[in-house]
Amino acid sequence: MIVSVASGKGGTGKTTVAAALASVWNAPLDAMDLDVEAPNLHLFLNPKIKDCRIANIEIPVVDEARCTHCRMCSELCQFKAISDLGRILLIFPEMCHGCGGCITVCPEKALKPGTRELGEICWGHAGEQDFFMGRLRIGEAMSPPLMREVKSYRKKLRGREDRDLIIDAPPGTSCPAINAVMDSDVICLVTEPTPFGLYDLKLAVEAFRPLGPPMGVVVNRDGIGNDAVLDFCSQEGLPVLTKIPFSRRLAEAYSDGRVITQAAPELTPLFKDLAEKLRQLSRASSPAKEATSHA
Amino acid sequence: MHEIVIISGKGGTGKTSLMGAFAHLALNLIVCDLDVDAPDLHMLLHPENETSEDFFSGHEAIIEEENCTGCGLCADLCRFNAIYSKAGVFSVNPLKCEGCKVCVTFCPEKAIAFPERHCGKWYIASTRFGPMVHAKLFPGAENSGKLVALLRQKARELAQSRGMNLILCDGPPGIGCPVISSLTGTGTAVLITEPTPSGIHDLKRVAELCRHFKIPAAVIINKSDLNPRVAGDIKTWCLADGWVIAGEIPYDMAVTEAMVNGQVLTEYLPSNSLMRIAIQDAWKRIESMIQAQRAA
8 A cells, every 4th residue: 555645735744644654554664755855754764774876867968970960859859958059969958857859869869868867765774664765966956757766766676565655745736746646545635724734735635636546634733723624624525534733742842853653652543543544545445446557 | 126035945834924924024025926836825915916827838748549540659758657558548647748749759640739738827916015926836737947937037027117126935845846946046045944853954955955056045943942952953054054044933823823814924913022023133134134245
């Protein structure tokens, strides 16, 4: 089972929930931080890192001697990554999405595959569990290619072994968030009962609903704000899986890098129950799950 | 004209709440919400839209079933795994399609259409603090970086035509595409952090990004009394790494109360509140930092 912990708004408690779920999970588990721009899960799980490697994206490199300046590459490129100045073929590596079109289309074989560094992928052990993360290189704009690399790194390592996976997703509702949650069996949406929390929850529901996986809501900092989030969930038929009470003590525990179930052991049953509800939610929908065979 | 962008790396550190207060304190400004992915500032400023425009960006591939012979070349060439087949019928998953045109170009039957992608809307609006430029990217859409660049350009045009000398922008979280698009060539970045392990970790990344793009930046430690030890670590690090601290704001439940009231903090808080005074002090330091930048 793959559980994505996501939200529209940042700072609602995704990492808190992901770390707490990992602490109570009762089956072999991998935890994966796909918030590659601002990865924080390792600060709470404290994994012993076994392997860190650079992840690259393929970009074109020009062999000027072969280039006849036919412009087929620059005309194909949709991302303004190639500009033909007549005598020089200029390549802007940072703009390249790695589609490989220019290399394929070039009739002279004047473009060869090169690389741009996306960031790094790390793998290690956090207690009984395995931990994976991506960390975007500072200055790199594109996070989805790195997220794909992290997912495929795990896939290669696991082979046919089936293990549960908890994904700590990035905030927002555009391509990085979609890429993180798209192959999940269940999406756990963490929100807070405030106007910002509600508005961004609505956006997240709208963005993630077409993806198919069932969704449930965790209301963090319950007690602040108002009831509008609960009203929205009941209107939309979104199950509220749990409410995490607000207290300054819990906020302080987070600020010390402590996992919430360790700082407040009385909350352990709440997260065990959340883990069970996520499992049920994913099972309930799995017969209807589309058998998509991606190429 | 000077442009300020508020960013944080980590989400939820208080960018929008502080941005709203600064918009109240600043004079003669254009307000701009660059968090087009999850914009929240409108809930504090209640903009009344004067113009509304569609935002198109890039294209998407759509396989025309009647012309497709099912050769599968498109699926082989697609680097984004966006093309799948179900019972011999090939389709493009629009959420995975990056609009690279490779499948369109190489399809031997020319069976793939490539229409423009309607990604969102953008608006020019009026608020009680001044004109506002904002947008909404459709959920799941991409190219937020392009929309950010468009908003900044519109804000500059508006500032020029209305004689405003400050553009104050609420930025997105993270350090990727929309943040880079918000940051490049801006006047000053204000980095909002909080005294938590995640706050300091992500502050360092976003500060490094500012250095990479040579953007002057000031740090604000929000919720600073939540963990004085980590707040101290942030100050020590800022000093060692060469970043100005513009202010420290105490942790206060008023942030949520003001938000529920649809007000910015400096409107909601009484004038003698510690938080309000801290916000005013931080804004004064940012203003004097800009003056020093201009003088230099």
